[in-house]
Amino acid sequence: MPAFENSEYQERIAKTKASMAERGVEVLLSTNPANMCYLTGYDAWSFYVHQMVVLAGDAAQPIWIGRGMDANAAKVTTFLEAEDIFGYPDDYVQSTVKHPMDFVADLLEEKGWARRVLGVEMDSYYFTAACYESLRRNLPNATFKDATTLVNWVKVIKSPREIEYMERAARIIECTMQAGIDEVRPGVRQCDAAAAIYRAQISGTEDFGGDYTGLVPMLPTGIGTSTPHITWSDRPFVTGEATILELAGCHQRYHCPMARTVHLGKPPQKLADTAKVVAEGLNTALDAARPGVTCEEVEAAWRATIARHGIVKESRIGYSTGLMYPPDWGESTLSLRPGDKTVLRPGMTIHMIPGVWLDDWGVEISECFRVAESGAQRFADFPQDLVVKE
């Protein structure tokens, strides 16, 4: 049932152990659902309760710890043996008297790991302050090290099989974006356009199905385009307004995101002009994205292009993407922005999304690409122009 051959998981585990050794982490406690999936194949919507994968540098295989009722999900979706799967009793769930990490601490003690250097993902979505407090209280002889992005950086270079999944996600986003653009029409309710988008995104193609995405479809419209993360309402689209579609295709949890902007009726000149500048800046930055170049150099190519047209943008223009779970499809590693000196390497996969948001309107046009020896290779094939529906 796991999405990859066992040999691929073993390679990931070996790379993760090497990174742990480099950073002086003896036992890694990974609570990020994407990292849990990366290391074991575990795939279920159970991250609303506390769970983790524990990888000790000197253990052959990782172990899974989670809610009892989800232990069968670990049996069904991972390569792990049953004796490496540990479910905690249900009275640990949302209790005011005990915490699931109390159970985890007891198990670490049993395994002989209570005096080790433990790597914890301090700023990972589902590793709460209460989790950390419980572990520190119960394991007073352990040393804690921040390992927030340790696995994230291991998975920043994709394997051929991972790239294949992202290519499938690209086929899905091509259909999904078209479905979205088709439904943005005067009088159509935003929720009905969102429903058509979901349908395309989840059905996928005849050859492979789609999966839920790290962010829900974003379709800010009108004044909503001045800010990127507003979701749909029941109101209809109106002639004279723009709508931004920021969507992704997803397959086996691998994402291919894409943003485009649609205008109903003749667009204001400033919007049409800005869309052209954004596309020009995007393509210039894509041309710059070659192995050996740093993230900030890619951003500088964008910045120089838009500066010539008098546009300033403060926020980053891209980030690593791939295997992720809600609430994000970004991998929290490299960012295309000033100061990020990460050197691009073949196999990196990036969503370049140079959105421009002003006081009461905005525009987004993006591309997801992989870094190949020859330069940036776009995953999807979809026109970049501002879509104008007269």
Add this chain to the structure above:
Amino acid sequence: MPAFENSEYQERIAKTKASMAERGVEVLLSTNPANMCYLTGYDAWSFYVHQMVVLAGDAAQPIWIGRGMDANAAKVTTFLEAEDIFGYPDDYVQSTVKHPMDFVADLLEEKGWARRVLGVEMDSYYFTAACYESLRRNLPNATFKDATTLVNWVKVIKSPREIEYMERAARIIECTMQAGIDEVRPGVRQCDAAAAIYRAQISGTEDFGGDYTGLVPMLPTGIGTSTPHITWSDRPFVTGEATILELAGCHQRYHCPMARTVHLGKPPQKLADTAKVVAEGLNTALDAARPGVTCEEVEAAWRATIARHGIVKESRIGYSTGLMYPPDWGESTLSLRPGDKTVLRPGMTIHMIPGVWLDDWGVEISECFRVAESGAQRFADFPQDLVVKE
């Protein structure tokens, strides 16, 4: 744009302040997206970066703090004045050198709240260990108190308007569940059934649209039914296998969840029998769910019924639901389980979901209800039987 009248937000703020005073919390830092929405109307998919609503007991209104690009979303979706909305610069996002909570701490200092008793939601999804470390480091003179479920308990009793939104969500889940059942057929891919479910869920009805749900549609099938949180795959449904549909309708972020079980072909006797017992236990427990009764007493009614049929279940059979964001639609307050002595009161809204999961199969039948003076009032009207498709 907010979903409620300003007076309703002001009532919520007053109740929250009263609870803060009772618990000795002077300034509440709320990072739970549902609580942020409850207090201000804020509604955007921006919880993948750090953000919060701060409510000081002696301030007239709360303030919003988040990423700069999301400040416009706060302007568009909340009742707050522009001067109460604070965006942090983009270089705080996923940075290795600074943390958004450093910005928050500076702002709390400016506001004169740095020496107060600060309530933090220690075990809330998006309040990471790193958030807490930053606040403690930057605010050495503050006193921190756990306020994880302070607002959750304020919102456990729903207003008439909130009940109305949940009734709309009930109309949506009725259509959505039917769409799901219709698509579970031999040869149909699971992803295509999920796509049909999403379409119904998001389109809603002609009168009001649907919203994304706290959990994605769950449709474990075959051996997957032995565990509740597996999502769909590309494989087709097969005659001779069961599928559990655990779905919700959502409107204005208010949920009405529902679970049903479908079997393709003549079901095994043990499945048919267990489904009957589950429905009987569910209805007995619903009859017991009256104002003045405790949560554990409701669970005991279920337990006594199934015990007569030789079934044992360890996990809780229900929880409070309503306004929520991913990754959950449960409110993390009351649970229907032994030891929970919460007394039911009119206006509480609960998802009673007594799933039974065994080694390689399971069954779920659930109801979402409100506690009325007269007893449990089911939100949705949908047959409870095991759905058998010959």
